Amino acid sequence: xxxxxxxxxxxxxxxxxxxxxxxxxxxxxxxxxxxxxxxxxxxxxxxxxxxxxxxxxxxxxxxxxxxxxxxxxxxxxxxxxxxxxxxxxxxxxxxxxxxxxxxxxxxxxxxxxxxxxxxxxxxxxxxxxxxxxxxxxxxxxxxxxxxxxxxxxxxxxxxxxxxxxxxxxxxxxxxxxxxxxxxxxxxxxxxxxxxxxxxxxxxxxxxxxxxxxxxxxxxxxxxxxxxxxxxxxxxxxxxxxxxxxxxxxxxxxxxxxxxxxxxxxxxxxxxxxxxxxxxxxxxxxxxxxxxxxxxxxxxxxxxxxxxxxxxxxxxxxxxxxxxxxxxxxxxxxxxxxxxxxxxxxxx
Amino acid sequence: xxxxxxxxxxxxxxxxxxxxxxxxxxxxxxxxxxxxxxxxxxxxxxxxxxxxxxxxxxxxxxxxxxxxxxxxxxxxxxxxxxxxxxxxxxxxxxxxxxxxxxxxxxxxxxxxxxxxxxxxxxxxxxxxxxxxxxxxxxxxxxxxxxxxxxxxxxxxxxxxxxxxxxxxxxxxxxxxxxxxxxxxxxxxxxxxxxxxxxxxxxxxxxxxxxxxxxxxxxxxxxxxxxxxxxxxxxxxxxxxxxxxxxxxxxxxxxxxxxxxxx
Numbered sequence: 001x002x003x004x005x006x007x008x009x010x011x012x013x014x015x016x017x018x019x020x021x022x023x024x025x026x027x028x029x030x031x032x033x034x035x036x037x038x039x040x041x042x043x044x045x046x047x048x049x050x051x052x053x054x055x056x057x058x059x060x061x062x063x064x065x066x067x068x069x070x071x072x073x074x075x076x077x078x079x080x081x082x083x084x085x086x087x088x089x090x091x092x093x094x095x096x097x098x099x100x101x102x103x104x105x106x107x108x109x110x111x112x113x114x115x116x117x118x119x120x121x122x123x124x125x126x127x128x129x130x131x132x133x134x135x136x137x138x139x140x141x142x143x144x145x146x147x148x149x150x151x152x153x154x155x156x157x158x159x160x161x162x163x164x165x166x167x168x169x170x171x172x173x174x175x176x177x178x179x180x181x182x183x184x185x186x187x188x189x190x191x192x193x194x195x196x197x198x199x200x201x202x203x204x205x206x207x208x209x210x211x212x213x214x215x216x217x218x219x220x221x222x223x224x225x226x227x228x229x230x231x232x233x234x235x236x237x238x239x240x241x242x243x244x245x246x247x248x249x250x251x252x253x254x255x256x257x258x259x260x261x262x263x264x265x266x267x268x269x270x271x272x273x274x275x276x277x278x279x280x281x282x283x284x285x286x287x288x289x290x291x292x293x294x295x296x297x298x299x300x301x302x303x304x305x306x307x308x309x310x311x312x313x314x315x316x317x318x319x320x321x322x323x324x325x326x327x328x329x330x331x332x333x334x335x336x337x338x339x340x341x342x343x344x345x346x347x
Numbered sequence: 348x349x350x351x352x353x354x355x356x357x358x359x360x361x362x363x364x365x366x367x368x369x370x371x372x373x374x375x376x377x378x379x380x381x382x383x384x385x386x387x388x389x390x391x392x393x394x395x396x397x398x399x400x401x402x403x404x405x406x407x408x409x410x411x412x413x414x415x416x417x418x419x420x421x422x423x424x425x426x427x428x429x430x431x432x433x434x435x436x437x438x439x440x441x442x443x444x445x446x447x448x449x450x451x452x453x454x455x456x457x458x459x460x461x462x463x464x465x466x467x468x469x470x471x472x473x474x475x476x477x478x479x480x481x482x483x484x485x486x487x488x489x490x491x492x493x494x495x496x497x498x499x500x501x502x503x504x505x506x507x508x509x510x511x512x513x514x515x516x517x518x519x520x521x522x523x524x525x526x527x528x529x530x531x532x533x534x535x536x537x538x539x540x541x542x543x544x545x546x547x548x549x550x551x552x553x554x555x556x557x558x559x560x561x562x563x564x565x566x567x568x569x570x571x572x573x574x575x576x577x578x579x580x581x582x583x584x585x586x587x588x589x590x591x592x593x594x595x596x597x598x599x600x601x602x603x604x605x606x607x608x609x
Contacts, residue, residue, distance in 0.1 A: 045507050066506035079504035083522045092518075096509035140508070 002057030002070075002147040002180060004044070009052035013039045015204035016052070021148065024178035026171070028195035029206075030185055036204040037184035038076065041150045044182070045073050056147055070096075072146030076153040078137040080125040086136050087112070087121040093143035111139040114173070131162040138170065142179070151183035155190060160342070167193045188271055189345070231275065231316055232347075233268045246346065251311030252290030252337075257344045265346035272318035274343035277308060277335045278327055288339045290315065294331055297324065308335055315339075367584075374577055382574035383582070390555055391563035391579055398471060398559060399539040402478035406486040406535050409479075411528060414490030415520065419499060435484045443480055444548025451476070451549070473550030474559050478542045482535035489534065493527020494520065526597060533594045537587050 004021045013036045021027045031037050042048040046066040054061050061069050080089050090108050099107065112118045115135040125133060134155070141149055154170070155163040171194055174181055184201070185191055191198050192212055199209040208215060235248040235255060245256045248268065257268055276282075282289075292310035304324035306317045315337065329335070374382075382388060417429060435443060451457050451467040460467060467473050501523060505515045521528070543561035550557035552566050560583045567576035
């Protein structure tokens with residue numbers, strides 16, 4: 001594996017990015033839509049023109065066409081060749097290597113076994129489920145052991161369970177094989193699960209870069225940009241309920257949080273899009289509810305960001321502008337809210 | 348669905364059926380069968396098949412890469428070139444034939460080609476050229492549409508896997524666009540088989556020399572020999588029908604989902 005260095009890389013969308021992805025690490029860049037995440041990956045892969053310098057393993061790859069860059073790429077829409085079977089799709093990943101036929105077959109068998117694809121070898125991509133397609137694309141991208149693997153929103157459109165399972169599997173393979181990877185995502189949770197380090201990309205600029213703890217858990221660098229309004233709720237640990245949940249106390253009352261690793265925590269993180277608010281008291285069990293008052297409503301690119309004062313705390317909720325209009329939300333209104341249990345993370 | 352919509356359908360059906368019946372019942376089946384086996388019909392059929400197949404192959408060689416180029420690249424003046432290449436589709440074949448006649452006649456390309464022993468005008472080569480001229484834009488447009496439909500992203504994926512541009516084209520782009528290209532090929536072939544106006548100008552209408560099926564119909568109608576003319580017409584119509592039917596079947600065939608949702 002190898003490191004990759006970007007020096008003042010820029011084009012129409014990327015505004016001068018310099019960074020290093022270290023040998024064997026998984027760096028995740030997070031940012032909202034339009035931040036230039038995919039463009040940056042396309043630039044590194046050599047698909048889009050750019051200025052500046054990109055070096056892989058100390059060697060400048062400027063001017064190299066994509067086929068000559070030692071870089072693998074897992075596209076967001078996977079791009080499995082629809083006219084080829086699973087085995088043939090994976091076989092295309094060996095294009096760069098000069099191998100004898102039995103060595104190729106052996107390598108394909110190994111990858112299919114590693115990603116549990118052996119029984120699907122003869123199927124066409126449109127006969128596979130979302131998770132299976134994802135595994136085929138990963139196997140194809142990894143089979144030639146590229147010096148670096150780029151991943152574009154790798155698990156964003158999969159269901160929660162499949163996404164979580166594949167994230168853990170990818171992380172395990174990455175650690176085992178010490179692969180160097182650069183992933184981009186808009187999903188903070190995905191970044192937290194995958195990343196050794198996290199960078200924040202907004203409007204084509206790399207705003208921050210640091211360890212997972214620095215960027216997500218310690219809350220310090222949440223200045224400006226995409227992560228500004230992530231909820232980090234201070235809380236007091238009460239008890240473990242023994243059923244995979246812990247009970248904590250916060251300004252809004254009791255809160256049940258999934259037990260993650262069993263360590264005590266002092267803060268609970270939740271993305272604003274998983275905070276649901278309404279002027280009416282919602283039906284159903286009174287778990288993870290709160291009451292508060294709207295202090296601000298901002299409209300950004302079709303989304304409404306609503307700040308709610310709960311005791312001495314502020315909670316941020318996010319919804320589409322249409323949803324906010326349908327709920328007739330306005331400044332100063334009292335609202336009821338729910339924090340989605342599955343999306344709460346102790347930290 | 349309102350029943351009134353059946354009215355134009357029925358009118359169209361009987362219009363087409365009336366024309367076909369008029370052609371079919373003009374002569375007795377015995378006379379048609381005798382004419383089908385005549386030397387002249389068989390010559391016209393053989394020449395039409397050879398020239399149309401070769402011109403369709405040349406149209407593929409020229410039209411598919413041109414369609415790919417137009418689908419994938421942007422350059423100054425592309426709109427003008429794009430429109431220019433459509434001209435053979437909109438000018439009448441007669442004018443195309445006159446243009447080919449002048450281009451390959453004395454004073455232009457005819458002399459240098461003649462020095463090499465190549466004579467285009469009033470030979471089967473003329474028929475082949477005229478057919479290529481009209482079939483090529485059809486193949487090119489179908490290919491371009493097919494390449495535009497698949498988009499460049501699969502090619503990007505192949506490039507990042509290490510495929511060089513030629514291999515990307517042959518292993519990824521062509522197979523993904525194959526249905527559109529095949530449909531264009533069939534349409535181009537049908538058009539080449541039926542080509543008459545331009546062929547008449549460039550190849551002339553010489554019995555047993557440049558006599559394609561449409562030329563044979565023209566010659567035999569002119570000389571009152573209805574049997575050969577109608578048998579040639581029937582061969583042409585039957586070929587066209589089966590080619591169009593195969594085109595329908597290709598279009599109905601299930602194709603791999605290009606951009607499946609995950």
